[in-house]
Amino acid sequence: MSANYNLFYFFKQFPDEEACREYFEKRRWGNTPVCPHCGNAQKVYRYKNRRTFKCAHCKRQFSVRTGTIYENSNIPLQKWFLTYYLIALSKKGISSIELAKIIGTTQKSAYYLLQKVRYMFEHRSSENQLRGTVEVDETYIGGRKRGKRGRGSENKTPVFGVVQRGGRLSIMPVENTKRKTLEPIIYKRIKSGSHIMSDEWWAYTKLDKNYKHSVVKHKSKEYVRGNVYTNTIEGAWSHLKRLIMGTYHRPSKKHLSKYCAEFQFNYNTRNDSLKAKFNKIIDKNQIRVSYRKITDI
Incomplete structure (x- = not known):
């Protein structure tokens, strides 16, 4: 299956930011939003903009990005998802220069995006012991x-x-x-x-x-x-x-x-499969990664 064929289906599944948000909500919460601040899932209100929630228990607002790798990031979810797709697709890795050209950011932004993803891989890996x-x-x-x-x-x-x-x-x-x-x-x-x-x-x-x-x-x-x-x-x-x-x-x-x-x-x-690998990356997203963590200042 060629890269272009796969990318065609990526944009068919994720044509815009709204499609990405809905997909991530489903992967993260299923059908029931959970407050990332207090863990309440009994009574959560969704605002008319569809992106923002309010917890009836702690009274705090949140979105599906709260408490994840996307929190405080100005990069759209679609560009994050496309990055995951390219990582899942490539056997030889992808450089920040190449990624910047594909997703339409500066090389510096692409570099920090990739470093955040690598930090996520490092700190969200399996702890199960090897055997046999x-x-x-x-x-x-x-x-x-x-x-x-x-x-x-x-x-x-x-x-x-x-x-x-x-x-x-x-x-x-x-x-x-x-x-x-x-x-x-x-x-x-x-x-x-x-x-x-x-x-x-x-x-x-x-x-x-x-x-x-x-x-x-x-x-x-x-x-x-x-x-x-x-x-x-x-x-x-x-x-x-x-x-x-x-x-x-x-x-x-x-x-x-x-x-x-x-x-x-x-x-x-x-x-x-490409889909399974992509979803495994998505499922690791519940980790906050600050600029300091990826630069070790």
Whole structure:
């Protein structure tokens, strides 16, 4: 299905701001508006303009944007929705320059819009533990020096990842790849008793206490031993690096976690339909994202 074909149906479903608002109301509340201030759903009045509500309990006004990523944003919902659609459609990501041309904003506005979406991905991701057979590995992003673990790392940021075979991926930048840094993440992200696959990096040597642990010996040029390999996570690293080099170039260390969160979302929804992926983005929208949060001032 071509991009133009999909975009045609996007504008057919969301021809104007009113259609976007009605769709988001349905996704957020169903048929019963809920006051975001006090949680009351028993008695809520809708004003004649159709956009504004008033809660009979706390007497405060609100709209479907209140308490969401859209609050205090001057960007129309239609442009937000089109951005989600383009993210769901693209396997290689979308740059702020390209997005600005498509939705008709400045590059700066498009950049902050994308950063808000990435922040949302980062802070509204699943906390469910991975289980079964899980591969763990780390890589380095950024910098001009090439090398193995630690070599040239003064210019690079370590990124740690865990992936359930046939399932979800979880990645995040880390301060270093020492045992005291990686083990707490593993315990949090992977269910006890799972079968962990790793290489021989020393930070993984004590996982046998809580997990079944198999090691593939890369230093001995062993990459697959029956069911023991880390090819899944290494394949994810390859895609991540091509995405960053080809679309985002060199994101700063400060913002790398947001780009990792976007890649993680796209990886975990890779088998979803376009509509399902779009709705998953919409359903994450109940988070307020201030300018300060995406710039770390």
